Amino acid sequence: MELWVGFSAGRMEWNQQAEAIWRKFESSVVLPFTYSTFRAKAYAGPISGKAAAVLIGPGHPDFRRHEYARIVLDRQFLDLRDDQPFLTLLHESLHLASFQTYLATLHQAKRELVVHHDQCEELQGAELSKCQLAFLLADQLFEADAEFSLVTRYPDWAGARARFFVEMRRQSAAAPEPTLPPLLRGYALLAEMLRLELAALLVREDGDRDDVATLRRTIETAMLSLDPATRQQLDYLRVRLSPSRPDFTSLKDWGPDVYRETVGRIMSTPGSV
Numbered sequence: 001m002e003l004w005v006g007f008s009a010g011r012m013e014w015n016q017q018a019e020a021i022w023r024k025f026e027s028s029v030v031l032p033f034t035y036s037t038f039r040a041k042a043y044a045g046p047i048s049g050k051a052a053a054v055l056i057g058p059g060h061p062d063f064r065r066h067e068y069a070r071i072v073l074d075r076q077f078l079d080l081r082d083d084q085p086f087l088t089l090l091h092e093s094l095h096l097a098s099f100q101t102y103l104a105t106l107h108q109a110k111r112e113l114v115v116h117h118d119q120c121e122e123l124q125g126a127e128l129s130k131c132q133l134a135f136l137l138a139d140q141l142f143e144a145d146a147e148f149s150l151v152t153r154y155p156d157w158a159g160a161r162a163r164f165f166v167e168m169r170r171q172s173a174a175a176p177e178p179t180l181p182p183l184l185r186g187y188a189l190l191a192e193m194l195r196l197e198l199a200a201l202l203v204r205e206d207g208d209r210d211d212v213a214t215l216r217r218t219i220e221t222a223m224l225s226l227d228p229a230t231r232q233q234l235d236y237l238r239v240r241l242s243p244s245r246p247d248f249t250s251l252k253d254w255g256p257d258v259y260r261e262t263v264g265r266i267m268s269t270p271g272s273v
């Protein structure tokens, strides 16, 4: 399987830099996944976040003849400091390792839904936000898995990763809130709540633990201001997507159904919510 690494927004002129970034990372770690050949290749579209990993296989619009793995870096990646670039690439590599093996069925479920929903970018306004939030919420299953996997497979890095994860939560709390209709705002709050639940499971230092507790209270309060029907819908999804589920370790079994149900529920909420 080939591995493509490059920047988003079609930045071909940064291909060399992308390759240098990858080579440096690769020389400093035992990779959790395998690949045959490397290609430095920019990705035409935008991505949300600092980096993204995807396995392109049959059914995906970018699939040609062979399956390949892709890591896309956003411009924001260049703002990362110290061990953050390493931790980000390790996280993306753990995603690829899971897509290739134990989460292949879950990843396939996502791929089919993405194709079915014609990729969010082609939508506009509230429909676009709804589509992005649907996948953002369902993707929290992959996010929790990758974080747990880092703790298990790279225990020496778990403390640094937890600090970085909490740092990202602080940044996200400081970011201006998007203006969204109430139910969609509820989904955005739930996505952050699930990340904070995950942060609470990862933190190791008292200062970080206190910050996570404070951030959780802020989101809880914001959720309480939503109407009861919205809260009921959010509570339903929260139980299913929670990284604290006692059966989280069997994600590969229950994940595909929960992924499909989450995206289906959110996509079928009326457009004017």
Ligand SMILES: [Zn+2]
Binding pocket: 091, 092, 095, 142, 143, 146
């Ligand atoms: Zn991730």
